[in-house]
Amino acid sequence: IYVKQIEPRFADGAPLGDIVAEITPLEGEPVIWKPTADAFMRTELKSLLQEMGVSRVILCGLATHGCVNETIYGAMAAKCETWVIADAHGDIGGPNLELYFKILRVMKICAMQLAY
Numbered sequence: 001i002y003v004k005q006i007e008p009r010f011a012d013g014a015p016l017g018d019i020v021a022e023i024t025p026l027e028g029e030p031v032i033w034k035p036t037a038d039a040f041m042r043t044e045l046k047s048l049l050q051e052m053g054v055s056r057v058i059l060c061g062l063a064t065h066g067c068v069n070e071t072i073y074g075a076m077a078a079k080c081e082t083w084v085i086a087d088a089h090g091d092i093g094g095p096n097l098e099l100y101f102k103i104l105r106v107m108k109i110c111a112m113q114l115a116y
Helices: 045-052 064-077 094-106
Strands: 002-005 031-034 056-062 081-090 110-112
Touching: 031 045, 056 064, 064 081, 081 094
Parallel strands: 002 031, 056 081, 081 110
Antiparallel strands: none
16 A cells, blocks of 8 residues: 655655555555544544554654654554554654664564565
């Protein structure tokens, strides 16, 4: 499931709006437009996951301190097992990411590294 922010700078065709070619949704894969940092808030994400029988959410994306963080809380509120891929999200606060993962471990959020 792909989630995109509803904001002019992230609109289709805008410099920040296009999904990277390597992960472009396939025909029929859902794309959810979100009005807030939390992908669960005021979207159909929770009901879509329930319809699909999904109980584990693996997050990646941009703005770790904002969108990823808020979506973690949304996923937890939706009773989803929540994972964050350590090397598949980013933020402007580079050195602070290690501290962020320590906080996630305290919260019992699973963090994993991708193996290439």
